[in-house]
Amino acid sequence: MKISWPRVYEFLAENGFIIIFFLWCVFLTIATPSFLTFSNWRIVLRQASIVGIIAIGETLIVLMGAGMDISLAAILGLSGVLVATTIAGGFPVFTGLLAGIVIGGIIGFGNGILVTRVRINGIVVTLGMMYALEGVSFVLTRGQTISSPAMQTLAPLSRGYLGPVPVPVLLLFLFYGLAFYLLNYTVFGARAYAIGNNERASWLSGINIDRFRLLAYLFAGLLAGFGGVMQTARMGSATGAMGSEFLFPILTAVILGGVSLSGGKGKILNVLIAAVFLTTINNGLILLNVPIYSQKIISGAILILALSLDRLRNVRR
Amino acid sequence: MKIWKIVGLLILIGMGMSYCKPQPEPALPGQAGKGTASAVAGKPNIVTGRIGTAEDLAVTQEEINKAKSALGSSFVGIIPCTMMTEYHYGVAASAKTALESYGFQVQLVDPETKPERQISALENFSAAGAKAIVVCVLDPKVLQSALEEAASQGIFMVQVAGRESVVNGVGISIDDADLGRAAGEYAAKLVNTEMKGKAEVAILDYPDLPNCVIRANNIEQALKELAPQAAILGRYLGAWQENGLKSMENALQAHPEINVVVSINDAGAYGAMQALENAKKNPARTIIVGIDAEKKALELIKQGGMYRGTVYTQPTETGWLAAEAVVKLLAGSPVPKEIKVPVRVITKEDLVGK
Numbered sequence: 001m002k003i004s005w006p007r008v009y010e011f012l013a014e015n016g017f018i019i020i021f022f023l024w025c026v027f028l029t030i031a032t033p034s035f036l037t038f039s040n041w042r043i044v045l046r047q048a049s050i051v052g053i054i055a056i057g058e059t060l061i062v063l064m065g066a067g068m069d070i071s072l073a074a075i076l077g078l079s080g081v082l083v084a085t086t087i088a089g090g091f092p093v094f095t096g097l098l099a100g101i102v103i104g105g106i107i108g109f110g111n112g113i114l115v116t117r118v119r120i121n122g123i124v125v126t127l128g129m130m131y132a133l134e135g136v137s138f139v140l141t142r143g144q145t146i147s148s149p150a151m152q153t154l155a156p157l158s159r160g161y162l163g164p165v166p167v168p169v170l171l172l173f174l175f176y177g178l179a180f181y182l183l184n185y186t187v188f189g190a191r192a193y194a195i196g197n198n199e200r201a202s203w204l205s206g207i208n209i210d211r212f213r214l215l216a217y218l219f220a221g222l223l224a225g226f227g228g229v230m231q232t233a234r235m236g237s238a239t240g241a242m243g244s245e246f247l248f249p250i251l252t253a254v255i256l257g258g259v260s261l262s263g264g265k266g267k268i269l270n271v272l273i274a275a276v277f278l279t280t281i282n283n284g285l286i287l288l289n290v291p292i293y294s295q296k297i298i299s300g301a302i303l304i305l306a307l308s309l310d311r312l313r314n315v316r317r
Numbered sequence: 318m319k320i321w322k323i324v325g326l327l328i329l330i331g332m333g334m335s336y337c338k339p340q341p342e343p344a345l346p347g348q349a350g351k352g353t354a355s356a357v358a359g360k361p362n363i364v365t366g367r368i369g370t371a372e373d374l375a376v377t378q379e380e381i382n383k384a385k386s387a388l389g390s391s392f393v394g395i396i397p398c399t400m401m402t403e404y405h406y407g408v409a410a411s412a413k414t415a416l417e418s419y420g421f422q423v424q425l426v427d428p429e430t431k432p433e434r435q436i437s438a439l440e441n442f443s444a445a446g447a448k449a450i451v452v453c454v455l456d457p458k459v460l461q462s463a464l465e466e467a468a469s470q471g472i473f474m475v476q477v478a479g480r481e482s483v484v485n486g487v488g489i490s491i492d493d494a495d496l497g498r499a500a501g502e503y504a505a506k507l508v509n510t511e512m513k514g515k516a517e518v519a520i521l522d523y524p525d526l527p528n529c530v531i532r533a534n535n536i537e538q539a540l541k542e543l544a545p546q547a548a549i550l551g552r553y554l555g556a557w558q559e560n561g562l563k564s565m566e567n568a569l570q571a572h573p574e575i576n577v578v579v580s581i582n583d584a585g586a587y588g589a590m591q592a593l594e595n596a597k598k599n600p601a602r603t604i605i606v607g608i609d610a611e612k613k614a615l616e617l618i619k620q621g622g623m624y625r626g627t628v629y630t631q632p633t634e635t636g637w638l639a640a641e642a643v644v645k646l647l648a649g650s651p652v653p654k655e656i657k658v659p660v661r662v663i664t665k666e667d668l669v670g671k
Contacts, residue, residue: 143403144403291551
């Protein structure tokens with residue numbers, strides 16, 4: 001049988017990071033006894049859930065060519081702080097939960113207005129917003145950890161199980177199912193791709209581009225707000241800096257997942273796989289007993305390898 | 318168009334004039350700067366040969382008055398490590414409160430654990446005419462030249478971390494080595510008395526910050542010396558609750574036998590505790606020791622679960638001592654170059670009934 005190298009090349013280019021992810025999983029399965037176990041995968045998916053859910057919102061924004069939202073991690077942080085402050089202040093848990101999601105929506109809407117109506121670049125707006133929100137989180141917490149026994153009521157959201165499956169994992173798949181449907185089987189999805197592909201043609205065909213982009217920022221804000229609720233439930237407390245660890249993984253998941261930064265191209269399920277891949281890097285390095293000082297080198301190398309292979313697609317085109 | 322050209326020319330001339338203004342001759346570190354209010358301004362009156370204690374910094378009203386007149390219309394700058402953790406917030410807030418209670422003007426900048434932002438803050442405070450700066454040095458090697466630059470302008474430094482590398486002033490801090498050592502010693506004591514010396518230990522570290530690594534090194538060293546039969550399974554990423562939780566969830570997959578966690582701070586330890594609880598570890602046979610004595614840690618210790626102790630870092634006292642050191646320096650009073658703040662482990666026995 002003759003090997004068709006162009007086809008191999010094409011295959012690698014189209015599925016670059018997924019192949020690296022697969023090889024990484026195979027390696028870990030052979031090298032460690034605990035990687036391919038149900039309990040470990042439950043942990044991996046649970047750890048990937050918050051980043052994965054927020055990455056859906058980021059994907060929508062990037063797909064529509066509306067820039068990139070840098071403030072989502074800070075929205076998560078502020079939402080979490082608000083949830084904790086509300087509950088610790090004696091309000092019902094549901095009020096705290098609602099406050100966290102609503103504040104995310106309001107900030108997302110605000111970002112959207114600034115981008116679509118005031119016409120400020122999305123990255124600039126959200127960068128400024130990120131700093132402002134971190135400041136607000138700090139003012140609210142005053143450097144303290146906010147916790148209260150009443151917050152245990154929230155715990156099932158991030159630490160609970162439905163049968164053997166953790167609730168956040170179910171939520172992750174639920175959100176991705178909805179996003180997949182929205183982007184692939186609805187007019188909204190078709191128009192979202194169209195706007196990202198060719199803004200002018202979309203405008204000429206009567207699509208209200210600003211409204212779609214505004215909706216993308218609103219959805220992203222709501223999801224980040226919900227992520228804040230989930231993170232507060234996971235921690236049982238909130239701090240002003242709780243969002244800071246999320247910015248890099250969210251952006252990496254979207255970029256690694258192959259969503260084109262100029263918009264119009266990208267598969268939502270690849271973003272999910274990328275979020276899980278990122279989590280397995282950290283998980284795998286610990287299972288391999290790699291010293292903490294070497295972990296960054298190896299995780300950086302894996303990411304570069306995955307991204308390089310994936311970028312072959314663009315070179316080919 | 319012409320108007321703009323003229324305006325531009327005027328701005329350029331203005332900039333040139335200000336640049337060409339005779340600059341005050343920079344003083345060498347430890348030398349008095351010119352044009353300062355006090356005869357001793359810019360030069361600390363250092364008592365060498367011993368490490369001082371809190372008693373050495375007790376200030377008198379006369380010293381406060383002298384310091385006030387030396388400060389004049391200038392201000393004291395505060396550059397914490399971050400304002401996002403209870404400890405660092407406590408140090409900075411307490412120093413600010415104390416300085417303001419003396420009637421000093423204070424400016425505070427939060428560098429958010431980024432040494433490069435500390436450098437900018439030092440430069441900005443110097444340019445704005447600060448007479449003294451209280452700084453929590455994140456990385457002594459990175460900040461060394463910026464500290465020396467500020468010191469060369471006669472600014473007094475009170476360093477509330479990185480005591481050993483103090484420039485033109487006083488270093489007040491708890492040694493990170495002492496903190497790590499105390500946590501490691503207490504964990505070793507518990508391992509020896511409750512686990513017959515045998516335990517599976519995980520250490521939570523944070524390699525991004527050298528001070529945290531010093532803590533982790535000393536935790537490990539103390540455990541190896543005092544509980545030699547305990548197996549140290551590895552160092553994992555901590556410092557934040559999320560890191561502690563993730564690291565321990567993953568570590569428990571590889572080493573389900575982990576029963577002792579010693580953390581470089583309390584925040585990381587909370588996450589580890591959650592992971593251990595999720596793994597249904599028996600609280601009576603699991604030990605967590607942290608550092609920082611945060612409120613939440615004290616509550617957990619008081620409850621009597623697996624969180625058994627935390628090392629008290631005395632943030633309020635450290636901040637207050639820093640303010641007193643500023644007074645001493647501005648007043649020209651003798652001060653030891655290094656002030657050591659003692660550490661102590663807080664356990665359930667310390668908290669019951671309080």
